[in-house]
Amino acid sequence: MYFPRPSPPKRRAAHPTDGSVLIDFGGGVHTYTMRSCLHPDLPETRLYISSVKDQLHPDYHPIHGLKSAPRVYRGWFYRSTPDGQGQEGEVAVKWVRGMKRIETLEWERENYCRLFELQGIVIPRLWDYMEATIEGIDVACLVTEWCGGSHPEDPKLFSAQKLELAVVLHKEGWLHGDLIDAESHHWVVAEDDKTGNPLRLVDLTKASEHRCFVDGPERCVKRDPDGCQELDNMAALRLLNL
Numbered sequence: 001m002y003f004p005r006p007s008p009p010k011r012r013a014a015h016p017t018d019g020s021v022l023i024d025f026g027g028g029v030h031t032y033t034m035r036s037c038l039h040p041d042l043p044e045t046r047l048y049i050s051s052v053k054d055q056l057h058p059d060y061h062p063i064h065g066l067k068s069a070p071r072v073y074r075g076w077f078y079r080s081t082p083d084g085q086g087q088e089g090e091v092a093v094k095w096v097r098g099m100k101r102i103e104t105l106e107w108e109r110e111n112y113c114r115l116f117e118l119q120g121i122v123i124p125r126l127w128d129y130m131e132a133t134i135e136g137i138d139v140a141c142l143v144t145e146w147c148g149g150s151h152p153e154d155p156k157l158f159s160a161q162k163l164e165l166a167v168v169l170h171k172e173g174w175l176h177g178d179l180i181d182a183e184s185h186h187w188v189v190a191e192d193d194k195t196g197n198p199l200r201l202v203d204l205t206k207a208s209e210h211r212c213f214v215d216g217p218e219r220c221v222k223r224d225p226d227g228c229q230e231l232d233n234m235a236a237l238r239l240l241n242l
């Protein structure tokens with residue numbers, strides 16, 4: 001799979017070329033005209049969504065349903081390549097509708113690009129980001145590698161892995177911005193991990209650049225005078241094995 005380098009031009013300045021994207025939401029195959037600023041010459045793409053259970057309910061229709069929270073589908077992504085081999089794999093598809101949510105999703109896409117070096121290590125790999133206007137409805141989707149493994153059963157291991165990755169993120173000069181509580185829903189597990197720490201952080205909608213000095217997950221933490229609430233919190237949770 002080709003993973004684009006960081007900081008592509010913003011959506012409105014990208015002049016992307018529309019391409020053909022076949023999407024199967026489980027109730028039938030539709031071909032949509034979409035655009036991608038990561039792949040301006042959008043090759044033929046197919047996206048088979050395998051986790052739509054409620055599509056028959058009008059409120060939950062992926063395009064015409066309620067403008068509720070973003071939905072994350074599980075799917076299979078296929079894209080043609082010039083050599084005819086194709087690129088494919090299991091993906092998570094974060095799907096939104098409406099311009100307000102699209103702006104937020106685009107911000108998340110930009111953060112994925114800015115954190116390109118941490119893709120596949122701290123955050124999932126970004127496969128693509130596509131937008132479309134379908135039957136008058138603006139939609140967008142963020143396609144990332146599927147990380148659907150189970151959290152570690154050992155709470156000590158789990159909290160240690162979380163702190164380790166948070167420290168890597170902070171050393172890179174970023175914070176996640178939504179790790180304050182003990183909830184673990186922003187932590188997912190890459191089943192084919194080769195880094196030794198299979199956790200990945202998702203939902204970068206509140207991530208931002210952050211100046212932080214850390215020596216390591218185990219020892220003293222030297223910070224700027226403003227402190228680092230996120231790492232302090234992670235360290236405290238680790239003491240409680242949460």
Ligand SMILES: [Zn+2]
Nearest residue numbers: 170212228231
């Ligand atoms: Zn920090």
